[in-house]
Amino acid sequence: MVKVTISEKQSGLRDRLKTLMDKKNLKSSEIARITGRSEGTISELLRDKKAFSDKLLNVIYDSLKDYMGEDNLVSTRQKNKIWNIAQAGKTMSDMRLIVGNTGVGKSTVLRKFAEENECCWYIKIDRKEMTWNRFLFRMATEMGIKLDKNRKRFSTSFLLDQIILMVEEKADMNPQVIIDESEVAKNSFYKEFKNLRTATEGLLSIVIAGITDVINKIGKIAGLEFKTYQSASGYAYRWYPTKENSNQYTTFARRISIFRIDNISTEDIASFCVDRGITNKAVIKLACERWWNYEEPDKAFKRAERMGINLSNITVEEFEVL
Secondary structure: OOOOOOOHHHHHHHHHHHHHHHHHOOOHHHHHHHHOOOHHHHHHHHOOOOOOOHHHHHHHHHHOHHHHOOOOOOOOHHHHHHHHHHHHHHHHOOEEEEEOOOOOOHHHHHHHHHHHOOOEEEEEOOOOOOOHHHHHHHHHHHOOOOOOOOOOOOOHHHHHHHHHHHHHHOHHHOOEEEEEOHHHOOHHHHHHHHHHHHHHOOOOEEEEEEOOHHHHHHHHHHOEEEEEEEEOOEEEEEEEEOOOOOOOOHHHHHOOEEEEOOOOOHHHHHHHHHHOOOOOHHHHHHHHHHOOOOHHHHHHHHHHHHOOOOHHHOOHHHHHOO
16 A cells, blocks of 8 residues: 655644644534535545645635634734724623724734634624524534534524523633624624623623624614714714614614724835835835735735745845735
8 A cells, every 4th residue: 555645734734624623523524615625635634645735735724714713913003903902802791893994904813812812702704694593503613512413403592592501601711702704794693693692791792893884784773873083092983873763772782882993004014014024125115005904915925935935035026926
């Protein structure tokens, strides 16, 4: 029998996959679904049955980053603010809404925060058809709640009861759930948060993150208007009623503390490049002209790594091909 030679990169990914599956109680079929690969490919990767190309390994790893939380954070003013908001929310056990343009670092920071803090669970709303029942199932799974694997479906009330019990059990550890990319959720999804919040108020921190349009969604549901006013410390944000007979979600919505993340400036991009080791001033100038968020340089730096380009001595010509 021919022995298969496995690269260091492949063995590292295999080990991370096994750790992830144990930690999140995931099956190989679920890993296949998340990554978009076949179950056979995932099985061969886990059992060292075949040597895979670096390109395929990179694709598999990138598709699992939301679940692994292995991002290397670069300190920026936006990312520091997001981290501090999440930290304060965990301590206060309140409900917070973090909004900002795509690419300001919300997902990167919140994934990392959940990975590094005990009793903190990160859930990404990555499918518009995700029902409230499916969300609670994901949340229960993330929390490590043991569910009968032989059952295909659990009732919403059962899942919510199990989550409440876990929250009560972990109350002294300031449990927190982070819901990311909430803008793709339907209006009915937001309304259900009322039940979760009511059942766990004072015990569970809930952080909802998304683009700025989420404010308008929640406001419309609750009959509220979002207004900005200047305060001694900068800008503050508050809900105001738009009609006299407010509906049942008004009080719920007004309990949500809202935080807006500033857009990225050219100075932010320049600082980001320097922190990643770029010293070529011409390259930094081009980056400031072309990049308007952190997502673009993140992708470019990954391409540079795969192409064998050293950021510390990257040239303008090399930058142009990224």
